[in-house]
Amino acid sequence: MASDLISIARSGVQTARIALDVTAQNIANASTEGYVRRSVQLGEVALAGTRDRVSDMSFSGVRLSAVVRNADAFRQSEVRRTGSDASRAAAELTGLENIETAVEQTGVHQSIVNFEASLEQLAANPIDPSLRAAVVEDARTMARTFNIAATSLDSVGQGLRFEAADGAAQVDLLAKELARVNTSLTRARDGGSDKTVLLDKRDNLLQQLSEYVDVTTTIGGDGQVEVRIGGPTGPQLVSTGTAYGFAMTTATDGTIGFTLDGDPVTPLSGSLAGQAQALTKLADVRARLDTIAASVITTVNAAQANGVALDGTAGQPMFTGTGAGNIAIAFGDGKLIATAPAGAGANSRDPANLDALRTAFTNADATGWMDALLFDVSSSVAGRKITLEALDSIASTARIALSAQAGVDLDQEAVNLVRFQQAFQASGRVMQVASDLFDTLIGIR
């Protein structure tokens, strides 16, 4: 019996040490991203009575039955789902804000108004060289701001595509990593510390993956995860030890799509979905800007063709180009503005053609269309801001809920530290008692 007492105490000391280790590990990882609080699950070691010796007592101490990860699978999947939604909204908003900046801050609207105003001013004295020069310069500024807006939009598109390409590569990488973790999980011992580390890694990878695409997970009995993109019925990204290739495709208009194992797939959320949406909006805005620029070009050039320049020659086109990207002023000489109607001689003060140009320009309503475009973009941004705020607060609530449950509470760990220290000391005391008992027996004379 006495030797049993020592081995019971030994098992007690050992488990107390392990529990202290786990507590220390928890404290050390209190702020580690994705770390899930561990706790020890202890089991009694005792034999039930055998045949003929039913009432015998056979205690063998305590053992560590498992290191438990206190992760709630539901809360984890909520964090992934809401986080994925929030990162989609954030990516889309960033893209839209860049589009807004590109169209608004370049001052296209202002430059069209200025051109219109300088035309009106020219009407006061159509043969004044300085007023003519002002029209040409305002036309040049307008053409250039169109160019700048188009270039800015193009570079916004490039930036978005670059980020999306990087995101797609990350998804591919994370999927491969998950497949490797799946393979390792099949070999890990249940309840062991290497398994908990692998599970932490798996959850961490899923969390990272959910930033880029929506993930639907099915977790097997051995901890292996199957990942689908595009909802529960979407194609598989990871299945046991296999990761299917994920890639990005770019269309000619700059919009993007994704393929999984060669087949097209549409992520429902995540930053890649947001970037794809922003690029679709970008293509639309770019096309509308081109339409406005084209309407300015054709309106002004058509009116020019109907009149004669200051020297009495037929009016030349004022703008070259077909859209916002390549609109340019065709002449720098103010004399070539055709203010007089066809048939008027040189130096005519007759403003009939200028009036026709101004009327046509007002009717084409470039400023109105530009205002509508700006309104469209900015109200999209305003709407998405509200959506993002809502999704963000939902996502942070889910994150806090998970970390409240799965994270480390230092106060709790402090209590555990004291408790397991006492357990260790008590088991040591048991050894002392066993030794005393042994000495007592030896000392019998």
Next chain:
Amino acid sequence: MALVYNSTSAFYERSKLDIRSLRSRAEGLQQQVGSGQRLTSSSDDPVAASRLRTLARADRMEKVDTTNANRAAADLTLADAALSSFADFLTRARELAIKAGNDTLTDDQRAAIGYELEQIHGNLVQIANSRDSAGHALFGGETTGDAYTLDSSGNAVYGGTGSSGELSLGDGQTVTRGLTGPQFLEFDIDGTPTDIMATIKGLATALQGTASDPAQAARDALGALNAGIDAVTTGQTLVGTRLAWIDLTTERRANLSELQNTEKADIGGTDIASTVAELQELMVILEASQASFGRLAGLSLFNQLR
């Protein structure tokens, strides 16, 4: 296990979120106060931003309209002054014609009057050729040259266009910016087209000896001269009406501009008083949450266990 488990990282995460959102709201308000603008980009309030763009466009157009109105007013004022001179000279010509119509005058005296009338004709041609504020013929319509030229026999011939141009005053309102010479120098008397300059020129030569009865010629010219003075006075009334119209539109534009500026300030400007009050409120909340965060974060069981 505890019933309510609150992890340390959750506490920090929550505090971080709260303080960050308070800070960003405070910064937004600070930016509004600093810039005086409620909107930093259109997306802050798309409807207001669109309205502001419309107002900015109206503002820009109004500036041009104001310049145009000033130009038209200057031209019309010049025309008014020139018409006054016309009236003065025509009145003098009428006096001279009455004097010459008196049968008691000698031929030499009539010839002297004729000579003076010739000078008046020259002056009339010069006034008719005065320039507007842009250096163009004031009474020449839209011509780039002189309104009147003298032919080989010294008669004034109109070389301008049929009408003067119209200038936009904004909101679809226009004003005719001047008079052409024929509008007040040529008129019908009992169905007979009469040119006052030609009349004076004719009388001048008649009095200098070309007519058999110069006194009768002078009496005959009186009717045309009276009608001429009337025509010039009518022209002055026309110019005065147009000037009044410009004043009216200018006043209207000023009122409109004031309204628009008020609207601009209402839509896009920062209400300093309420923004500062809101900022102050936020700062108090922010300070309180920072202080309470400090106190709570300092509460650790590790400090108590020795």
